[in-house]
Amino acid sequence: MLIIPAENSVDWRKPPWVTLGLMLACVLVFLFYQGDDDRKMQAALEQYLETDLLVLEAPAYEDYLEREVRFEERQERLQDLQEFQSLRRDNEEVWQALALLTDRDFYQYLQDNESLIWTPAERRYWLEHRSAVEQQWLSRISTYQLGLVPGELTPYTLITYQFLHGGWGHIIGNLVFLFLLGFTVEKALGPARYLVAYLLCGALSGLVFTAFSMGSHVPLVGASGSISGLMGMYVAIYGLQKIRFFVFLGVYFNYFRAPALAILPVWLGKEIYDYWFAGATGIAYMAHAGGLLAGAGLVAAFGKSWLQVRQEFFEPEQEEVDARFTSAYAQAMASIGRMEFDLARRQFQALYEQYPDRPILLDHLYQLAKLRPDQPAYRQRARERMSDALAHRQPEKMVQTWQEYLKEGEPHYPLAADDHNRVLFASLKQQDMKTAEKAFERLRQTAGPEVTEEACRLLIAEFEKLQLGSKASHYRHLLQGTI
Incomplete structure (x- = not known):
């Protein structure tokens, strides 16, 4: 099910520069910072397999997954166990190694239980070679450097994780929604407040995700929490006003109108339901729910102060x-x-x-x-x-x-001297001397002597520039006769 607001269209005469800037930042980070991640992971796989770490870790991983299913009652990991057992039977070493290297909770489990899993000699060998793989390659991968890790939360990753993505599908999907929602919220709040609110929603979304994933070492990346915050702000800005939404259900799609805030519990309910019943999909449902609550909550708490909607937004x-x-x-x-x-x-x-x-x-x-x-x-x-x-x-x-x-x-209501004076000046600029003279005659009849004398001097100067001596002399005589 997909429901997104579709109340506004983009006014390209006033582009949403902050939204476009955020999109560009995500693309640049993905291309130029995350672009080398595949090479680093490939190097980590090669070193991992060359040092025969798979022989030590594969049995431990299978045992770890069985414990997760039986004792921790994490039924979503049953599929991981079955897939890994299938890889072992087929002797798919590369795919086994990839599963082991990318399961960060398993790596933490090994660090916590190394003395129980292996003999002292095996432990020393594992520590030496696994640490080398981690330090040389895995620790330099973007998601492990700047992703949000609930078990090792640091303040700066609450911001940095928002600009990282897990693949082309992930970033394209997020950027589409960022644009569809962002241009409206940016128009409502103004560029500076919009940027602060966007980043704050992402940070609060990350904190909610951390609260529901306490102790996990699987990194969270992506702008979806921040974008969910935009969704929450969007409907909170409109409140109970009826706006247009686009809905997509399987093969059915249509538009409908509803009070904006009425859709917020629908979105929240879907995210919470999926968190409990959708299984292991790799989607951070609680980050989305946290973003929705953060966005709506910020507008509700500060909508009459620093987050107040621009008056012209509702025009x-x-x-x-x-x-x-x-x-x-x-x-x-x-x-x-x-x-x-x-x-x-x-x-x-x-x-x-x-x-x-x-x-x-x-x-x-x-x-x-x-x-x-x-x-x-x-x-x-x-x-x-x-x-x-x-x-x-x-x-x-x-x-x-x-x-x-x-x-x-x-003849009925004569014009004022100022009106004739404006025509005189405009005519002189256009060198329309016939009209200028006519305006001067009207001015003589209505204006005081000072204004009339100044106008006469202007005519003299202009006729002299045009080398019309007789005309200049005429107005000079008028001036000498005090008009």
Whole structure:
């Protein structure tokens, strides 16, 4: 059974850089740090077989597995016993040696009971040659160096184990889930808090695994505990809000909606059930359960403080925003088509308040106000449109609006001196001297002497640059006559 949340899609305009960075780190560690593990294990096997350690350890291993099944009641090890006995019957020395070298609990058992298993001479031989294999090769393998070993727990391995993986299938599976869950949680928490929460979930997951595997020397590796933490955070962030999930059951798959937190006990129940009844699968079920609890618990405990969800996280996705805008915009345009201008004006005003960054809405409001040039609303919209055009570096649009208003609305509600002054400056930048002169004439009628004199000096300087002496002289005379 597989159930994963599928509420959001990736916004590649704001990539999940921390999630992508974590994925890249796992890949680089796997390729460049763990990439030499196979060679080291091969060398360990060759040295192990050359020194005839198999002759000493194989009988002890068979006895060890029988004790595990009979006295420790570890029925999951019965299959290991049967497989090893089959390897001995078939004289498969390499596979026997591999089983012995990779069973770290057995190696600890040998160290604890060496004096009981072998004669003094055998013990000395075993200590000399087995220690050499361990020191030269096995201790340098990544999982034994930086993996989390419950029987020898060290603080730094609570972090390092999260970046190690046991094979291509293991790392690919984890990275897929890391991406599917990570981009949403990163968007909700922000990059820095997300990274801290991710690593903390992995560490807490490792502690839970250690508590249920006390004394074990089998290393734990992989990001699945941290990823389970992301699952716990994901549903805790949404709480009881209904979100979409993807479910896969054998050959059946589908989507369904449910309260987010309602899925948490389902996930936990599955991991705990598998821990008790799935047998020896090599999957760290309690690490997954610990991660789920850690992620949900962190959001529950600190969701109103350092782990608080960003306010904009719950804003709709851009595709949804665009769809809503398109629908409302079409309704407003339909009102214009029916010549219901008052209704259209209210609809466009509501849209403009909701989407102030879309100039087309202001254009429609301006055109609707222009239908009644004798009303003050036309002057307000004309000034807003001129300011918006200037902000978006569209001087032609600003001048066009200004000229239209002079024809239609100026007789009813004249523009202020600032409006004419803006047109003057924009026209001078564009070297549109005809419009600049027209704006200056309007400015003379509305502005104070200081503003008018400064505008006159600007015209003189610009005409002189254009080598239009007669025009420059005209405005110089105006300036000398104190305008």
